[in-house]
Amino acid sequence: MRLLVTGGAGYIGSVVSRLLLAEGHDVTVLDDLSTGHADAVADGAEFVQADIADAGVVLARQSYDGVVHFAAKSLVGQSVVDPSLYWRTNVGGTRELLDAVTAHGVPRFVFSSTAAVYGEPEELPIRETAPARPTNPYGASKLAVDMMLGGEATAHGLAAVSLRYFNVGGASRGAGERHAMETHLIPIALDAAAGVRPALDIYGTDWPTPDGTCIRDYVHVEDLARAHLLALNAAQPSQHLICNLGNGGGFSVREVVETIREVTGLAVPVNESSRRPGDPATLVASHELAADALGWTPTADLSRIVADAWDFHRSRRTTQTSVS
Numbered sequence: 001m002r003l004l005v006t007g008g009a010g011y012i013g014s015v016v017s018r019l020l021l022a023e024g025h026d027v028t029v030l031d032d033l034s035t036g037h038a039d040a041v042a043d044g045a046e047f048v049q050a051d052i053a054d055a056g057v058v059l060a061r062q063s064y065d066g067v068v069h070f071a072a073k074s075l076v077g078q079s080v081v082d083p084s085l086y087w088r089t090n091v092g093g094t095r096e097l098l099d100a101v102t103a104h105g106v107p108r109f110v111f112s113s114t115a116a117v118y119g120e121p122e123e124l125p126i127r128e129t130a131p132a133r134p135t136n137p138y139g140a141s142k143l144a145v146d147m148m149l150g151g152e153a154t155a156h157g158l159a160a161v162s163l164r165y166f167n168v169g170g171a172s173r174g175a176g177e178r179h180a181m182e183t184h185l186i187p188i189a190l191d192a193a194a195g196v197r198p199a200l201d202i203y204g205t206d207w208p209t210p211d212g213t214c215i216r217d218y219v220h221v222e223d224l225a226r227a228h229l230l231a232l233n234a235a236q237p238s239q240h241l242i243c244n245l246g247n248g249g250g251f252s253v254r255e256v257v258e259t260i261r262e263v264t265g266l267a268v269p270v271n272e273s274s275r276r277p278g279d280p281a282t283l284v285a286s287h288e289l290a291a292d293a294l295g296w297t298p299t300a301d302l303s304r305i306v307a308d309a310w311d312f313h314r315s316r317r318t319t320q321t322s323v324s
Ligand code: UDP
Pocket: 076, 167, 183, 184, 185, 186, 188, 200, 201, 202, 203, 204, 214, 215, 216, 253, 276, 279
């Protein structure tokens, strides 16, 4: 297939691009490099530096079999303080992209959605039929796109799949998590273990969970990437499929810290601090539908996720030291 990967210079997009190329697909990466890195674009992919609102120019040049859409603003905390950025980029930008997809007759669309659409769940594990009541603008903006995709499937015959990611970690084929403004638990805790930052702030120890810290479902980026390939193959014209992608088991912030200590052999200094606005207490996925509809099952546990993230972390620090 010839595929357009938006956000292919970012963490998950760069891992998925590598997998698609390894499977013999042609990949064009479109990324504005606002948060991605040019050197993260997979070798063998064509790279276009542009906004998603300008994707029509790329789609007009040749025919594409599908779009895999990662490009988005994706920080819960930032979305609470700057909601407009999230509505403009994630909703407005994607609307322009979808109009270009229709105009150029692209048949498939796989979208990076999120567990954040569910908000505070009533039942665990979370199924796709659970009510979607996001507790922050990030989740709301992703839900808006999920809803748009249903309309595109009905009106234009688009074969659409929304993949609702839970907490993604690990690294693959030399690509890993490196955000200029890092907010995610595992890379921050690894920095604290390595002494790159003084400590990890634990956001809240008074949540209604067994140890008082938030519980999340961590899935390896390689497992997640495979789901995109399966989704491209499983997508059916005029249908919009929504699948959760998680391991089906939850770990508290303290349990993640303990796993990092075990894997690295290093202490993780922590500060107990206040809750982060917009965070739900517990998010754990049911991936039953992904197994049935896509044939997807995750393979990597939390230790492997942390071990691969740690290898990537160390390789980057070695590179930075040898360059500077
Ligand atoms: N977290 C934390 N300290 C940090 C970063 C995250 O305690 O420096 C917590 C956060 O409150 C959440 C969990 O770790 O409960 C996972 O957060 P992350 O930002 O990695 O992913 P999210 O769940 O927001 O997508």
